[in-house]
Amino acid sequence: MRLVILDNYDLASEWAAKYICNRIIQFKPGQNRYFTLGLPTGSTPLGCYKKLIEYHKSGDLSFKYVKTFNMDEYVGLPRNHPESYHSYMWNNFFKHIDIDPNNAHILDGNAADLQAECDAFERKIEEAGGIDLFVGGIGPDGHIAFNEPGSSLVSRTRLKTLAMDTILANAKYFDGDLSKVPTMALTVGVGTVMDAREVMILITGAHKAFALYKAIEEGVNHMWTVSAFQQHPRTIFVCDEDATLELRVKTVKYFKGLMHVHNKLVDPLYSMKEGK
Amino acid sequence: MMRGGQGAERAPVLQFTNCRILRGGTLLREDLWVRGGRVLDPEKLFFEERRVADEQRDCGGCILAPGFIDVQMNGGFGVDFSRATEDVGSGVALVAQRILSHGVTSFCPTLVTSPSEVYHKVLPQIPVKSGGPHGAGVLGVHLEGPFISPEKRGAHPEAHIRSFEVNAFHDLLATYGTLDNVRIVTLAPELGRSHEVIQALTAQDICVSLGHSVAHLQAAEEAVQSGATFITHLFNAMLPFHHRDPGIVGLLTSDRLPPGRCIFYGMIADGIHTNPAALRIAHRAHPQGLVLITDAVPALGLGNGHHTLGQMEVEVEGLVACIAGTKTLCGSIAPMDVCVRHFLQATGCSVEAALEAASLHPAQLLGLEKSKGTLDFGADADFVVLDDALHVLATYISGQADSQSQPNPTSASGDSKSQLNPHPPLPRA
Secondary structure: OEEEEEOOHHHHHHHHHHHHHHHHHHHOOEOOEOEEEEEOOOOOOHHHHHHHHHHHHOOOOOOOOEEEEEOEEEOOOOOOOOOOHHHHHHHHOHHHOOOOHHHEEOOOOOOOOHHHHHHHHHHHHHHOOOOOEEEEOOOOOOOEOOEOOOOOOOOOOEEEEOOHHHHHHHHHHHOOOHHHOOOEEEEOOHHHHHOOOOEEEEEOOHHHHHHHHHHHOOOOEOOEHHHHHHHOOOEEEEEEHHHHOOOOHHHHHHHHHOHHHHHHHOOOOOOOOOOO | OOOOOHHHHHOOEEEEEOOEEEEOOEEEOOOEEEEOOEEOOHHHHHHHHOOOOOEEEEOOOOEEEEOEEEEEEOEEOOEEOOOOOOOHHHHHHHHHHHHHHHOEEEEEEEEEOOOHHHHHHHHHHOOOEOOEOOEOEEOOEEEEOOOOOHHHOOOOOHHHOOOOOOOOHHHHHHHHOOOOOEEEEEEOOOOOOHHHHHHHHHHOOOEEEEOOEOOOHHHHHHHHHHOOOEEOOOOOOEOOOOOOOOHHHHHHHOOOOOOOOOOEEEEEOOOOOOOHHHHHHHHHHOHHHEEEEOOEOOOOOOOOEEEEEOOEEEEEEOOEEEEOOOOOEOOEOOOHHHHHHHHHHHHOOOHHHHHHHHOHHHHHHOOOOOOOOOOOOOOEOOEEEEOOOOOEEEEEEOOEEOOOOOOEOOOOOOOOEEEOOOOOOOOOO
16 A cells, blocks of 8 residues: 555645546546546545645646546435535535536435445446546544445445444534434445555544554454455555554654655646646 | 426526625525526536536626515606506616616516506506516506505695595505505505405505504504504604604514514615614614615606606705605605615625615515525526625626626637626716
8 A cells, every 4th residue: 555644634635636636637538538536525535625626727627537436325315415425525526627417426325226226336337447546535433435344345335324433423414413314325335446446545633543543554354444455456545644643653654754755646746738 | 588487497507607696694605507597406407417507607706696676666767657658568667677777676666646547547557577688577566555644645645645444445446446466555554444454455465564654553563463564664754763652663673563474664775765873773673674675766867857756746956856845855766776885884784684685675575585585596597796895787687687788708718608797887866
């Protein structure tokens, strides 16, 4: 893996956005050649989305030939509910960029047949040629997407019941009222994300530090599903200092020492403008 | 003109960008999406129809507010709504077109106290009509009189003042001839049998307003309990506030109103009809009920000199219009946008509050707040483009600009983006 450690949340968000920007541009997307991006929700990627929007508004990055697949969506929450992941993606990303609505895929938590919806989502990913870069986060309980502790590490897109840790973590988005938090969600599986050609996990904040430790310094374990990516050929963890608080000093020093290598991935920052 | 309907989904989607829109009582940094003459929910468009905008218009950082609604206008630009001619419609159309540049997208042509023949002739000629690039929409007629107090007639002719104490609602209907195009009736509640009349009018969905009256607070409260919801130009043509009997003014803080009922009150914020201190007292006492009105007279937009209002002659000098030969004010000649700016400056209220007083509140008064006075999804796309000082730059009805503010259609990048051009400056009275 690459472990990229930045001083603070803003710098981590910016590094991640630059990386995504460069990957898309260097791919040279076009009419018959779409870049497929897996996308997360939550508070961690907000800074990254803001930077990507900036690059778009300045004319340096277009999403015209990008297809996106979100990781998850609550079950039973109306699509236009302010806390649905559809609303999140619209307000924080889609409404500010030039993506074709037909290329923005999010699981439908109100589908009549939820498993069929999940199967169809897997098929759409396959039809799109697989995911080039899957961006994700990590829950305080070490989950990726809604693959709660105990999820199979080879799982596919399916319906999951949320763990108490997750419900507690999400309560802040529902006026602190536990009874209002959805208890089920549709989510891509660990296996689904593992199929991506490249994976980038964003982890910021001290409250995620223990999960990061479990994910990268302990063994592969279905109780900490992010640990599965130890067996993926191309994973990048992008963190701020606080997220590394539970890691061994040796680990942190090693990867910080590699920053000059990591930074070559984002510097120079490419642009889609002519002559750049 | 048609809004919505089956063809609406094929209509082009317009996206107004780089603007602040008044929504939910706040100025939000959001784009305004319009289709088929209505405000569109872009999130729904994206996820359900999988469509993007057909055309984008850059608003240059301006404010987009719901179009202003004027529920009391006696005429303007030489047109007198109370004058019975063969072609009242042309006069209404002319005023409707000229007030677009004041930011007004809907209005209630108002008739002052007149002889019965005038109502019979004029009312059928002023139908409710949707607005468009040709002019502001007509929401219905406001009948200010003749069932008012002779003592508080103001500029109204004494000879034509009437009562309905003999046959109540039948007297009223006989006087007006028809209530078909009527939206608001101003009357004095102290007149005998007013309660029956108020109830009958309210039952027909006509807004009853209290004004030109010497009613004390109790009579006013009873009128509200019978169904009255509006006060005609607060402070003017009513008993002054007294600390032991606040009169109609006391309705603003009355605890005897039916539960859940909001009493609205018109204010002429032209800097002349109401002292700014009085304006502030009313606003602070009951900000949610304040409705800005122009009470404009035919002299609006004409300039200094001699003009006609109803059966009376008026004299105009600057921003003041009086009955010829007297000092009695007879209506304002300040355009609505001037009133909004003056209101903002005099009360120190927020920009949002000033804009709502001219749009949301009159819409709520008339029960139209689902389609007018807001920029909520599904509302009619009647809006006004303003700079930070609330000067009107462009006016849109059903998502179409009025003919004097066509946006510049070309842009360097070649895609469908355009810039808004300001209104050419109009001569002010």
